[in-house]
Amino acid sequence: MSSTTTPLPGSTAHTDGGWGDASAPVVPVQTRSDRPWSFEPTDFGVPTGREVNWKHTPLDRIAPLFEDAAGGGIRYELGAAQAHLVSGSDVRGEHFKPEDLPSAIAYKHAGDALHVQLKAEEELVEPLRIDLVGTGDRATAHLVIEAKNHSRGTIVLYHSGSAQYAQNVEILVRDGADLTVVSVQRWDDDAVHAAAHQARVDRDAKLTHVVVSFGGGVVRVNPSVELSGAGSEGRLYGLSFSDSGQHLESQVYLHHKGPHTVGDVLYKGALQGESARSVWIGDVLIGPDATGTDSYEANRNLVLTDGARADSIPNLEIETGDIQGAGHASATGRFDDEQLFYLQARGIAEDEARRLVVLGFLSEIVQRIGIPDLESELVEAIERELAEGAEA
Known part of the structure; x- marks a missing residue:
């Protein structure tokens, strides 16, 4: 499964494998x-x-x-x-x-x-x-x-x-x-x-x-x-x-x-x-x-x-x-401070502005699922995660 190599003098172990390490002479996978x-x-x-x-x-x-x-x-x-x-x-x-x-x-x-x-x-x-x-x-x-x-x-x-x-x-x-x-x-x-x-x-x-x-x-x-x-x-x-x-x-x-x-x-x-x-x-x-x-x-x-x-x-x-x-x-x-400022400047409270930014960010993926019931469930889950984070 793996290749071996002879370590070079003075070399040290590679972080991705064992280059230069005589106890583990493994060439790391490169691609x-x-x-x-x-x-x-x-x-x-x-x-x-x-x-x-x-x-x-x-x-x-x-x-x-x-x-x-x-x-x-x-x-x-x-x-x-x-x-x-x-x-x-x-x-x-x-x-x-x-x-x-x-x-x-x-x-x-x-x-x-x-x-x-x-x-x-x-x-x-x-x-x-x-x-x-x-x-x-x-x-x-x-x-x-x-x-x-x-x-x-x-x-x-x-x-x-x-x-x-x-x-x-x-x-x-x-x-x-x-x-x-x-x-x-x-x-x-x-x-x-x-x-x-x-x-x-x-x-x-x-x-x-x-x-x-x-x-x-x-x-x-x-x-x-x-x-x-x-x-x-x-x-x-x-x-x-x-x-x-x-x-x-x-x-x-x-x-x-x-x-x-x-x-x-x-x-x-x-x-x-x-x-x-x-x-x-x-x-x-x-x-x-x-x-x-x-x-x-x-x-x-x-x-x-x-x-x-x-x-x-x-x-x-x-x-x-x-x-x-x-x-x-x-x-x-x-968070993008400009987005928050834009929303707050229009009378939206900071917590609500943060919620809207996160929902907007993640909803791009939610909407690609194509299952309305599951999409609604995930939006509710995101809302719950944010609410719990705000209470922590």
Whole structure:
């Protein structure tokens, strides 16, 4: 899984691996596309925090997910999704490859995958919502969401309760399909959740993937989307609100593999309270065959109080010169004093002005979800977070 190198005389250990360290002669992964994978947990070893994909994660808090053991501490409430379950399917692992220890453990111990399928040409009138309710115990799972040729629909994964949960979500969007997957994390404060979402989008297909994280102690949802088919599109959106003691993280990877693909990545987060933390790492790879690509990624964070911290790291790798356009951006800041002044000058109290600014900032993502009931719920949740912050 890893390369070795002979340390140079007088060199010191590299922060991303073991360059120059004779006790750990590991060359760090230099690009996201070179990240190793394996279905065997022992190939990864327990993270030390020096690995590039773990250096921003609180390992002491997420350590329960490094235990190589099964768990069933999740109750599934399927509702209308029950009619879309497929049994005896062999598509698990068609695209998914574990890239870290919790993902490999989940793959090993999950058993048969929960497989939700939209049939060819099927068009859902209402979203399918799957409630995943933690019962307070350890849990591992592998879910497959498959949209067959020219199907169209939305599937919501709604997480609540408490659990120590290692989760894999494998998403297959076949030719001409249009799929939206929304993953909502509204866990209790003590929950620990590490999820790897890996998707492949085929010819002329579209995937909209949304991550919404409000609850949980440590929540790490990492989406990886491969635009493999010509003319495929991937739109990756994220929304988070981190309170004191919360760590909310997403490492996003968008791989333009086929020609004439379109990618749009936008994650927004707000943070309030001492030790509130968010981490966003965005990697975009435009491969050598991805001619005519149009891609853009951005992350915006609004820090509401002292003591909160947002880490934002965008990366862009281009392997062809024949593209429509590509770019990335990142910004983290406090309130815009001019906006506050504008509102206060029109008779709006400071607390109300701050509320309006935050709602305006986050609503851009909320409105892209396209599910009115869920959008209303999230606006109410944002209002509640702000009210609790004002009382603290």
